[in-house]
Amino acid sequence: MERLLDVKGVYFGYNKKYVLEDVNLTVFRGDFLGIVGPNGSAKSTLIKIILGILKPQRGTVVLLNSPIERFNQWDRIGYISQRVRNFNPAFPATVEEIVGANLYSQMGVFKFFNKEHKTKIKEALDVVNMSDYQDHLIGNLSGGEQQKVFIARTLISNPEIIFMDEPLVGVDVQSQEQFYGLMEKLNKELGITLVMVSHDIGVITDKANRVACVGNRKVCVHPSTDFNKEEHIRDVYGEDLSILHHKH
Ligand SMILES: Nc1ncnc2c1ncn2[C@@H]1O[C@H](COP(=O)(O)OP(=O)(O)OP(=O)(O)O)[C@@H](O)[C@H]1O
Ligand SMILES: [Mg+2]
Numbered sequence: 001m002e003r004l005l006d007v008k009g010v011y012f013g014y015n016k017k018y019v020l021e022d023v024n025l026t027v028f029r030g031d032f033l034g035i036v037g038p039n040g041s042a043k044s045t046l047i048k049i050i051l052g053i054l055k056p057q058r059g060t061v062v063l064l065n066s067p068i069e070r071f072n073q074w075d076r077i078g079y080i081s082q083r084v085r086n087f088n089p090a091f092p093a094t095v096e097e098i099v100g101a102n103l104y105s106q107m108g109v110f111k112f113f114n115k116e117h118k119t120k121i122k123e124a125l126d127v128v129n130m131s132d133y134q135d136h137l138i139g140n141l142s143g144g145e146q147q148k149v150f151i152a153r154t155l156i157s158n159p160e161i162i163f164m165d166e167p168l169v170g171v172d173v174q175s176q177e178q179f180y181g182l183m184e185k186l187n188k189e190l191g192i193t194l195v196m197v198s199h200d201i202g203v204i205t206d207k208a209n210r211v212a213c214v215g216n217r218k219v220c221v222h223p224s225t226d227f228n229k230e231e232h233i234r235d236v237y238g239e240d241l242s243i244l245h246h247k248h
Pocket of ligand 1 (some may be wrong): 014039044
């Protein structure tokens, strides 16, 4: 199996106090890896280390066969951060402009979308079922629709692996089901490797093929079929299961 990501012996702390210790994690091509763990357990931190946004005090990250310090093939990677939707809702951009934003680097001096760009944008919006919204202002869309637009924006460069940090916060149950249908399509039909942070242990362990549990500064990885939800919840959340229902 081809390894797309190798994290080895990573230690990381913000202020000398480690929030992650001796983290080892491998992602293979075709994986759908779910990352679970309580608030503040360093899930977002882990994603940022993987993407080179934060530098570990010890250990190594190898992404698509390149040490992260030297990694430069960003068009092969998609990233939807936890804060992506905290933008000004009055931002006067259309769906087409948002999705096409990643194409600007390929344009000449005159920044306009040519026919080929428009086709690409339409294709990406088709995957997420949003092509009817091409000319709508992003601020007028619902949260779930905006989420799909950001996924389309990620898809436009044909990434091989997409990292998503809690993409489903604030998305209703029906849209969540659509979202997981879409993830299945990306993963199974388009062969895109997915890494997704989620608080919904019940659902993510169903959809993902492997699960990484972050807690007590450690990360452990299991095939999702072996993942014991109750045991995990007791281990990292303590006995008080009510915490799961009061997260957001
Ligand atoms: N820039 C920072 N400076 C100092 N401490 C930080 C910083 N960012 C995060 N932390 C701390 O590091 C720990 C891990 O934070 P992180 O955001 O990675 O957690 P998380 O697992 O993603 O939580 P959540 O489920 O709430 O998103 C937390 O205790 C947090 O307060
Ligand atoms: Mg987080």
